[in-house]
Amino acid sequence: MAAIVKRKDLAEDREYEPPQVIGFGINSDTVKNSKMTVGYGTLPPGARSQRHYHTNCNAGGYVIKGRERVFIGPDNNIKEVIMEAGDFYYFAKGEIHGGINLSDTEPVEVVFVYEGVENKEEAGTVFVEHLY
DSSP states (O other): OOOOOOGGGOOOBOSSSTTOEEEEEESTTTSTTOOEEEEEEEEOTTOBOOOEEESSOOEEEEEEEOEEEEEESOGGGOEEEEEETTOEEEEOTTOOEEEEEOOSSSOEEEEEEEETOSSHHHHTEEESOOOO
16 A cells, blocks of 8 residues: 655654654554665764664665765774765665764765665664764
8 A cells, every 4th residue: 555754744763873863754653564664864964973783674775965974894894985965875784884974064865775674673773883
């Protein structure tokens, strides 16, 4: 059955991955048996997201706005990549990732998908650094 979720109706989740502000558009609260979680995330100007991984799903996404230096991998083998508007990303289950907004004035905005899980709890997010 089809479901339409308007962005203006998304609750702002500021607790899941601070300092990011996330709105979950497709999850178990909005679509029954979706088998995916889709969200919209905003990383404030100059902010850094906490490096983390997901134990139960792959994660993919699309950068809508901004530039971000993304850190991929464990402490002893971190790869850095600049992502900007128009770029897609994919992180396999268990792959550590996080980033820093390269702008002091503009947010980074992304749409992301957790494959095969119906909500953020099922994703099994584990933080490897705690900045906030």
